[in-house]
Amino acid sequence: MAPQHRPALPVLGGRKPSYRERVADALRAALIAGELRPGEVYSAPGLAARFGVSATPVREAMLDLAKEGLVDTVPNKGFRVTAVSERQLDEYTHIRSLIEIPTTADLAISADPVHLEALRPLAQEIVTSAATGDLISYVEADLRFHLGLLSLAGNTHLVEVVRDVRRRSRLYGLTALAEAGRLEASAKEHLELLDALLARDEEAVREVMTRHLGHVRGLWASKT
Structure with missing residues (x-):
C-alpha cells in the first residue's frame, strides 16, 4: 500500500x-x-x-x-x-492529442525562451513529487506545468478545454508506478520536453509529447 x-x-x-x-x-x-x-x-x-x-x-x-x-x-x-469508462478515457486522450501535440510543437518556434525556462521549477517539482510518492502534489504540479505551457500559445479558450478534460480524467495507475519506482522516469519527460523546446527542435517536441500522452493513457487504463 x-x-x-x-x-x-x-x-x-x-x-x-x-x-x-x-x-x-x-x-x-x-x-x-x-x-x-x-x-x-x-x-x-x-x-x-x-x-x-x-x-x-x-x-x-x-x-x-x-x-x-x-x-x-x-x-x-x-x-x-463518478466512474469513467474506457471509451471516455480514449476520447479524452484523443482530444488532448489533437490540441496539445501541435500546439506544443508550434511553441518550439514561437515561445520566448525566458518563459519556457520559467517552467523548469514546475517540471522539477513533478520529478520531486514522483520521487517522494506524493501523488497529489504530482498531479497539481503536472496540471500547472501543462496549462502554463499551453498558455504561451495565447489562446485562453484552448487552455480551458484542456483543463476541463484533465479534470475529468483519472490516473489510476499512479500508485502502482510510484510503488514500482517507475513514476520518476515518466516525470522526467517534462524536463525532456522543455529541453527540446529550448533547442527549437520541433520534431523532438512532437515525439516527446506523443510519447508522453501515450504514457498518460496507459495510466488512465490501469485501474488495479
Whole structure:
C-alpha cells in the first residue's frame, strides 16, 4: 500500500484562489490521482479529517465538483465519485492529442525562451513529487506545468478545454508506478520536453509529447 498523504492546499498562478477553491483543487487532484476511488462514498467530515481542514469548505467544494460531474451527491451520506469508462478515457486522450501535440510543437518556434525556462521549477517539482510518492502534489504540479505551457500559445479558450478534460480524467495507475519506482522516469519527460523546446527542435517536441500522452493513457487504463 502506498503511504497516505495529507496534501498541502495548492496555490496556483494568477489571482489568489479562495479557500473553497483551494480545497476543491486539492480534492480534484486526489480524485484524478485515484486516491478517491470511483463508486466510493465519502463524507465531508471524513474528507475534512483526511485533508486537515474543516467540514464546511469540503462540503462546499464537493458541491462544486458535483456541478462539474466529478461526484454525485448521496443524501445523508456524502458524495460518490463518478466512474469513467474506457471509451471516455480514449476520447479524452484523443482530444488532448489533437490540441496539445501541435500546439506544443508550434511553441518550439514561437515561445520566448525566458518563459519556457520559467517552467523548469514546475517540471522539477513533478520529478520531486514522483520521487517522494506524493501523488497529489504530482498531479497539481503536472496540471500547472501543462496549462502554463499551453498558455504561451495565447489562446485562453484552448487552455480551458484542456483543463476541463484533465479534470475529468483519472490516473489510476499512479500508485502502482510510484510503488514500482517507475513514476520518476515518466516525470522526467517534462524536463525532456522543455529541453527540446529550448533547442527549437520541433520534431523532438512532437515525439516527446506523443510519447508522453501515450504514457498518460496507459495510466488512465490501469485501474488495479
